Amino acid sequence: MSASHTGEITNFFDMSQPYGKQAVFIVLAFILIAITLSLEAKFYERFASIIYLISLLSLVGLFLFGKNVNGATSWYGIGGMTLQPSEFAKFATALAVAKYISDLETDLTTIKDQVRTMVIILLPAFLILLQNDAGSTLVYGAFFFVLYREGIQQIYLIALATLVGIAVITLKFGILTTVLILVVLGLMVNLYLRKRKPPIIPSIVILLISSLLAVSVSFFYKSILKPHQQDRISLWLRLEKDPDKIQQMKQTILYNLNESEKAISSGGFKGKGYLEGTRTTGKFVPEQHTDYIFSTVGEEWGFLGSSIVVILFVLLIGRVVVLAESQKSQFSRVYGYSVAAIFFIHFLINVGMVMGLIPTVGIPLPFFSYGGSALWGFTILLFIFVKLDSNKINEW
Amino acid sequence: MRKFLLLFLVVFVGVVFLGRLFYLQVYSFDSYNIIEDNAIRRVYDYPKRGYVYDRNGKLLVANQPSYDIMVIPREVTDMEDDLLSEFCGLIGISPEEYEKKLEKAYRYSPRLPQVFISHLSKDDYAILQEKMRKFDGYYIQKRSLRSYQTAIGANVLGDIGEVNQRIINRDPYYRLGDLIGKQGVEISYENTLRGQKGVKYIQKDRFNKDIGPYKEGIYDTLPVPGKDITITIDATLQEYGELLMTNKRGGIIAIEPSSGEILAMVSAPSYDPNILVGRERSKNFTKLYRDSIANPLFDRGLQAMYPPGSPFKTLNSLIGLQEGVVSVSDRFTCSMGYRYGNRRMGCHAHHSPVNMNLGIYESCNAYFANVYRRIIDKYDTPAKGMDAWHKHVTSFGLGNYLNNDLSVGQPGKVPSSITYNRAYGENRWYTTFTLSNAIGQGEVLATPIQLANMAAAIGNRGFYYTPHIIKSIEDETIPEQFTTKKYTTIDKQHFEPVIRGMYDVYNKGTAKWVQVPGIEICGKTGTAENFTRIDGKKVQLTDHSIFMAFAPKNNPKIALAVFVENGYWGSRFAGKMASLMIEKHLKGTISRTDLEDWVLTHSLENEYNKPLSNEPFKINGETELQLVDKVEVPEHLKYPEKTSE
Numbered sequence A: 001m002s003a004s005h006t007g008e009i010t011n012f013f014d015m016s017q018p019y020g021k022q023a024v025f026i027v028l029a030f031i032l033i034a035i036t037l038s039l040e041a042k043f044y045e046r047f048a049s050i051i052y053l054i055s056l057l058s059l060v061g062l063f064l065f066g067k068n069v070n071g072a073t074s075w076y077g078i079g080g081m082t083l084q085p086s087e088f089a090k091f092a093t094a095l096a097v098a099k100y101i102s103d104l105e106t107d108l109t110t111i112k113d114q115v116r117t118m119v120i121i122l123l124p125a126f127l128i129l130l131q132n133d134a135g136s137t138l139v140y141g142a143f144f145f146v147l148y149r150e151g152i153q154q155i156y157l158i159a160l161a162t163l164v165g166i167a168v169i170t171l172k173f174g175i176l177t178t179v180l181i182l183v184v185l186g187l188m189v190n191l192y193l194r195k196r197k198p199p200i201i202p203s204i205v206i207l208l209i210s211s212l213l214a215v216s217v218s219f220f221y222k223s224i225l226k227p228h229q230q231d232r233i234s235l236w237l238r239l240e241k242d243p244d245k246i247q248q249m250k251q252t253i254l255y256n257l258n259e260s261e262k263a264i265s266s267g268g269f270k271g272k273g274y275l276e277g278t279r280t281t282g283k284f285v286p287e288q289h290t291d292y293i294f295s296t297v298g299e300e301w302g303f304l305g306s307s308i309v310v311i312l313f314v315l316l317i318g319r320v321v322v323l324a325e326s327q328k329s330q331f332s333r334v335y336g337y338s339v340a341a342i343f344f345i346h347f348l349i350n351v352g353m354v355m356g357l358i359p360t361v362g363i364p365l366p367f368f369s370y371g372g373s374a375l376w377g378f379t380i381l382l383f384i385f386v387k388l389d390s391n392k393i394n395e396w
Numbered sequence B: 001m002r003k004f005l006l007l008f009l010v011v012f013v014g015v016v017f018l019g020r021l022f023y024l025q026v027y028s029f030d031s032y033n034i035i036e037d038n039a040i041r042r043v044y045d046y047p048k049r050g051y052v053y054d055r056n057g058k059l060l061v062a063n064q065p066s067y068d069i070m071v072i073p074r075e076v077t078d079m080e081d082d083l084l085s086e087f088c089g090l091i092g093i094s095p096e097e098y099e100k101k102l103e104k105a106y107r108y109s110p111r112l113p114q115v116f117i118s119h120l121s122k123d124d125y126a127i128l129q130e131k132m133r134k135f136d137g138y139y140i141q142k143r144s145l146r147s148y149q150t151a152i153g154a155n156v157l158g159d160i161g162e163v164n165q166r167i168i169n170r171d172p173y174y175r176l177g178d179l180i181g182k183q184g185v186e187i188s189y190e191n192t193l194r195g196q197k198g199v200k201y202i203q204k205d206r207f208n209k210d211i212g213p214y215k216e217g218i219y220d221t222l223p224v225p226g227k228d229i230t231i232t233i234d235a236t237l238q239e240y241g242e243l244l245m246t247n248k249r250g251g252i253i254a255i256e257p258s259s260g261e262i263l264a265m266v267s268a269p270s271y272d273p274n275i276l277v278g279r280e281r282s283k284n285f286t287k288l289y290r291d292s293i294a295n296p297l298f299d300r301g302l303q304a305m306y307p308p309g310s311p312f313k314t315l316n317s318l319i320g321l322q323e324g325v326v327s328v329s330d331r332f333t334c335s336m337g338y339r340y341g342n343r344r345m346g347c348h349a350h351h352s353p354v355n356m357n358l359g360i361y362e363s364c365n366a367y368f369a370n371v372y373r374r375i376i377d378k379y380d381t382p383a384k385g386m387d388a389w390h391k392h393v394t395s396f397g398l399g400n401y402l403n404n405d406l407s408v409g410q411p412g413k414v415p416s417s418i419t420y421n422r423a424y425g426e427n428r429w430y431t432t433f434t435l436s437n438a439i440g441q442g443e444v445l446a447t448p449i450q451l452a453n454m455a456a457a458i459g460n461r462g463f464y465y466t467p468h469i470i471k472s473i474e475d476e477t478i479p480e481q482f483t484t485k486k487y488t489t490i491d492k493q494h495f496e497p498v499i500r501g502m503y504d505v506y507n508k509g510t511a512k513w514v515q516v517p518g519i520e521i522c523g524k525t526g527t528a529e530n531f532t533r534i535d536g537k538k539v540q541l542t543d544h545s546i547f548m549a550f551a552p553k554n555n556p557k558i559a560l561a562v563f564v565e566n567g568y569w570g571s572r573f574a575g576k577m578a579s580l581m582i583e584k585h586l587k588g589t590i591s592r593t594d595l596e597d598w599v600l601t602h603s604l605e606n607e608y609n610k611p612l613s614n615e616p617f618k619i620n621g622e623t624e625l626q627l628v629d630k631v632e633v634p635e636h637l638k639y640p641e642k643t644s645e
């Protein structure tokens, strides 16, 4: 299921053309599905740690044998093909997390086990970040949903939401306004709880921490982020007010985003038809067959086609969540949850970015974006769960 | 709750995405078309703009090629110093100017092609053409400019210039740098003359390279050439009229009564249309535009509203006859004027009592005051009388736009009961309040073309064709509104006595000194008082000289109105010029060369300078005429080029 097409179609398996390669990738993906389903369900649980270790080694190996593509050292060159181990590290990590959490000894409410789980998750994430692939690193945020589902304290969710809230408000309205809002909120909470003794000291501590957060967000944005990263956030939050500057940003660093939004918009309700997109045929959207594939869908298939794609993703992820909940073994449930959360993060970031709702981050759209590794990674990720699910009847 | 966080977020994100898609693709989908698509390069093919011929087939306006340097700012690359100085040297600007121009172009739009340097000379073009390849983002575009084959008729022919942003916003046909009619027939017949430009759609890639025709060119169109038009103007008569107007200000409008075709449309002062072509266009245009004193862009034949004065009296005769309140033989006394209440409308010395014929050719104010009062007082109230009178007057094309094919115009003014109700209150005014209408002064205002049209309607004995400028368009018929008779409210038989009076104006009246042997001319002289403001004070200037005429008396071939600003009495300037125009049109040669010599040796420039001199000055009878060396009559105007039929 690939929507990459350039030029005339002569030979479907022409390896010099992206569509030819992708056709080969798809054939290989079907072979992978067959292999994945033919293995015993227990195999995945038993060998989870080993798969995880191999995956880590393959990531480390990149520092020695890796091939630099577009500034990221995340590829092995094998013959004419390239392999991206980070795509395979996702299901490996999911297996390892599932294995660790489902261990009877593990209690996720304890700090000790929380730290250990975090190490399992952050180790591959950190290695990938070192290879300069920020997008793939973000995917590991998906495991937050798994941990939350499996019982970590509510405070983590509240802290995360507060952090995001403070960051956005600080960038948009400045430190002073943020602190002011925090004080007002604090007073309201105190008033609400007035029957009891007002928790004045904790309130002040929280207020201080929050204010410190606001200051550091501001510092991080202004002093740590590079100008092009600042601009992405600046446009996303509509921080820039000068129309000339916005225009200039749109034509330079935000060129991709601008073109992809225009391409989607130009599709209208019914779209221009298959292979008829003028913007994508003209390659106006540079990474259209990888990360910006959704703009092609939008331009060629219009609102009808692109909303069907969105609905299909929602149904797929929702179905995986429901199936995960129905699993009898904790291993299968945790793994299923990981699959759903990883797909969700990819869907959220990729489509959100292409439509201009989220700052630009390079990340593929599962089963749509061009590339063998990603396709195979998602295939294995999903079909291991299919195998686990099919096996739930004759489980323990 | 923990179980539902992810599920909830998935559904929430799905809904937000669908909303965003709806916003992008359905709500803000702006009837997406290929014109807006910057993935498509449009290459335009401009057709030939139609030529303009005069009524005798003489070519007036043709085309000439012009070359512009165009820039697409986004594609301009930084130039090395020596390359930059070579480029600047070639196009004749300094590097600083170059930077400024480029920045300005970039700010307007980085991707739209824009004119960088317009109107290269032929030599510059030859040199540049070979070197353009070296300069990324620049190319030379050939355009077609107007080439005027004559130095006359600037107000008729008009000009073309680049479209402004307002026009582009209103009409998507035009793009930055396109040329469009700015004045005269170039505006009125813009769509006919311009044709339809052809367009090729070319698919580009993101490096801006062409990768072939978009969809095999199914949307491409071929240019449709502009059509040639023939206008009703007689270039010879027009040129002669402009010659007569040298050193004067005013307008001459000559119409063929049997068709409504405008034979000449002179506005003075004017200018050579060729100065509005090419590189000097905007400089020259600004100069003309800023000249608020001579006001050369103001078409005095079409836009200047004057009180028509005595020529208007003929209308009151016609209305009196039509309303049955006066007969041809009714006589009124005139003792140097007309008394009403404790006021008096002055007149000059002549026989008394006065019948209609004498009233017209002696232009007796008292006679027309009586006739006018009878018209209005025929009705129960002055308001009803005014409205009956208003209906008759407006049927001659006065008091409203003529609705023709001229790019400018004014409605003039004919008062009705509403006018006076507004000024005095309902039922609080009497006929005498409006008495100046009797002699064409006061509230009545008309443009020279309206007056010429009135002369045509009288000459036609009761109808006119809307005066128009188009004679023919290649294979098209001219609009029906120009070939349909418009009838006045006056019955045919009432015209003869009035025309007789107008004939006697030449025979024995105010215009007897400007007769032309062998031509029966009917006319009416007029003057109009006028004022200006100097340091906030109202100051009277020498009267305008007005003349209205048609000839010959039966089956007239020409009807005209002549206005000469501050020319004093009617036959002094305007009458002479009217006679000369009529003779020129009907005979081709001038027998009254004494009149011609007089007009060509007398200037009103001194008169026009008076209000600007900051000194006290005299007007009307206390002035002396300014003599100048005779303006030469060009050879080709001395003899008929061809006999007029």
Ligand SMILES: [Zn+2]
Binding pocket: B334, B336, B337, B347, B348, B350, B363, B364, B365, B366, B367
């Ligand atoms: Zn009199």
